[in-house]
Amino acid sequence: MKETLDLLKSGIRKFHAEVYGQRAEAYRRAVSEPQRPHTLIVACADSRVDVETITSTGPGEVFIARNVGNMVPAFGEIPGGVGAVIEYALDALKVRHVVVCGHSDCGAMKGLLSPASTISMPYVERWLTHGLAARRIAQATHEQTGRDLLTVLTEQNVLMQLAHLRTHPHIADALARKALTISGWVYDIATGDVRIWEDHHSPDTFETISPD
Ligand SMILES: [Zn+2]
Known part of the structure; x- marks a missing residue:
């Protein structure tokens, strides 16, 4: 669709004029040395989840x-993109x-x-x-939590993918050396x-980050 590409082109022009123009030095500096991101974030592909924002x-x-x-497939399954990202990041x-x-x-959770x-x-x-394992847990526990199934599944899926994450040798190694910490987030698009679940929290306790 030409109209859609035109929309994207106009966004690129806007980026050059308004964002790049003001931060050109930071962008040039960013390629003058190797990238040093402090964090790997595995997020949903959903177009409303703007991780950097x-x-x-x-x-x-x-x-x-x-x-x-x-999702984070457990280590040992067919090699895929997520496993490669984890290895490279670590x-x-x-x-x-x-x-x-x-x-x-x-x-995906609705699916x-x-x-x-x-x-x-x-x-x-x-x-x-x-x-699927997260779905089983959510179905077995959501009634006693008094919360809706989709919300409980969304949290349990994050926790299950963290469990899968720990099966990757690079993650296990960095955790054992205390060179790495991990957390699970649920972003509420509307609010x-x-x-956030942190590793010192009880197994399924997520705490809302309050404004300063
Ligand atoms: Zn999603």
């Missing part, structure tokens, strides 16, 4: 992998923190709860199997709130 970060600060449902870039970031109104909706998308159907 919600963390107030810019070029060179966060290494980002986005996929449907912010081995080459030596990030000091890894985030798995889920979000409200997630189509997990309505398997019939993904029958026409075999790759999606297969990919969502990384969230802008981010709820």
Whole structure:
């Protein structure tokens, strides 16, 4: 669609005029030395999850992998993009923190709860199997929490992907050496709130980051 490409081109022109123009020196500096991002964030591919905006970060600060449902396949499965990103982030870039970031109104989480909706998308159907254990936990526990199934699943999926993350040798090694910390986030698109699980929290306690 030409109109869509035109829209993108106009965005590029705006970026050059308004953003690059003001920060040209920072962009030039960013390529004069190797990138040194402090954090790897695995987030959903959802177009409303703008990781750099919600963390107030810019070029060179966060290494980002986005996929449907912010999944992290456990180590040992067929080699894929997420595993390569993890290895590169830990081995080459030596990030000091890894985030798995889920979000409200997630189509992947809805797909997990309505398997019939993904029958026409075999790759999606297969990919969502990384969230099946989280679905079991959410279905078994959401009534006693008094919260809706989708919200509980979104949190449990983040926690399950953190568990998968720990199966990757580079992650396990860095955690053991205390060179790395990890956290799980759920971003609420409508309110802008981010709820965070940290490794000193109880197993499924997410805390909302309050404004300063
Ligand atoms: Zn999503």
